[in-house]
Amino acid sequence: MTKKTVWEKTNGEERKKLFAFAEDYRRFLSVSKTERTLTANSIRMAEEAGFVPADSLKGAPKPGDRIYFVNRGKNICLYVIGKKPLTEGMNILGAHIDSPRSDLKQVPLYEKDGLALLDTHYYGGIKKYQWVARPMAMIGVVCLKDGSVIDINIGDHEGDPVVAYSDLLIHLAAEQMKKSGSEVVEGEQLDLLVGSIPAEGEEKEPVKKYILNLLKEKYGMEEDDFLSAEIEIVPAGEARNYGLDSSMIMGYGQDDKICAYASLRAILEMEVPERTSCCILVDKEEIGSVGNTGMQSRFFENTLIRLLDLCGQWSLRQVNEALTNSRMLSSDVSAAFDPLYPSVMDPKNAAFLGRGICFNKYTGARGKSGSSDASAEYVAKIRRVMDDNDVMFQTCEIGKVDAGGGGTIAYILADMNMDVIDAGICVLNMHAPYEISSKADLYEGWKAYTAFLKDMD
Secondary structure (H helix, E strand, O other): OOOOOHHHHOOHHHHHHHHHHHHHHHHHHHOOOOHHHHHHHHHHHHHHOOOEEHHHOOOOOOOOOEEEEEEOOOEEEEEEOOOOOHHHOEEEEEEEOOOOEEEEEEEEEEEEOOEEEEEEEEEOOOOHHHHOOOOEEEEEEEEOOOOOEEEEEEOOOOOOOOEEEOOOOHHHOOOHHHOOOOOOOOHHHOEEEEEOOOOOOOOOOHHHHHHHHHHHHHHOOOHHHHHHEEEEEEEOOOOEEEOOOOOEEEEOOHHHHHHHHHHHHHHHOOOOOOOEEEEEEEEOHHHOOOOOOEOOOOHHHHHHHHHHHHOOOOOHHHHHHHHHOOEEEEOOOEEEOOOOOHHHOOHHHOEOOOOOEEEEOOOEEOOOEOOOOOOHHHHHHHHHHHHHOOOOEEEOOOOOOOOOEEOOOHHHHHOOOOEEEEEEOEEEOOOOOOEEEEHHHHHHHHHHHHHHHHHOO
16 A cells, blocks of 8 residues: 655645535534534535525425435435435435533522632543633534524624633642543633722622623623523634645544535535435534434434335335435544654554555454444445545554544444444544544545545445
């Protein structure tokens, strides 16, 4: 297998396309930090590309029809109907759109020693010490009892104030620095400092009262409305071009929004395929793909049933045929080799920045626990499609066998009896507030997803 990089095979106009694609992604990433905002932006892009909501369908979909389904504002499933019947299977791209972060607790606001703070609960696997002493934004919704929904975005617009988790100054941190990495900052210490001005004439918790007055004035919300709020705490500011050569992107949430964006662009640009193309963007992967917006929900299956029903083909047997005959790329990031931490990697089976899309035959931990493990026959088909379309790819594992590991949504789709393999873009700093990706890998990932939708049989 070649050890060349994508950069070595791109030049001239192709290099310009690569950088233009990456700039589109950088802007998208900067305004799609939560699953709700990413879904909303995906809907906008889909409609601009001619997709229509499934509820607008009146009869059987025809080849070339472009349809999308939305689940609770946090999932989107897009289809481009192919020439072959759905029962002959689909080519499916699947990625998750949630990322590690913190969420406000239901009773978050309190005052202590003249400061107002918000209590949070971290979400997904994080090194908690990485998240302190840096600017954060609050993005989400507050749902009122009358059914109205208030959008919240504080800290991510130009001129906005930001919030942050404070950290102990190094001058007084002698005891703290003796702790293990998992204990340097504890979960209950991740409380946001949000204010210090006391409300006039208030004797009890005047700073808390001042913050509540601000929220009432700007958003019309009361303290009890936190009970029905979903407000995520994410790093503030835009994703940035990274490296002196601007060959990379640094930004929050690239696990797995980088694969989600490349998958979305691939299906939005599809013409009339032989086999129906599908792209699923789901929530909750970072906590096990659970719940009614995770991959383990019935949302995807229900969209397929709806399409089969419109085609007059709905039956349990036909649903099973459509799933069994489908092929999927579980589009999730992989760990990039870091020359500063080589001891956790097997270089022969590691992903390197700039060498193209990554195929993980299996993920999981140690003895492949939690993995779907793609068959050799399916890997051979994938190789053919990539080579036929001049797509650079690499194969990899998530570190050494006993170093740790991780999982994706692949096993859930494999449980539906379809062929699945993990196929994503490698990143550095995975699950940190700012992750790093290669623009070359992003571009090659989009090419790989496009080739898969078009040519996988």
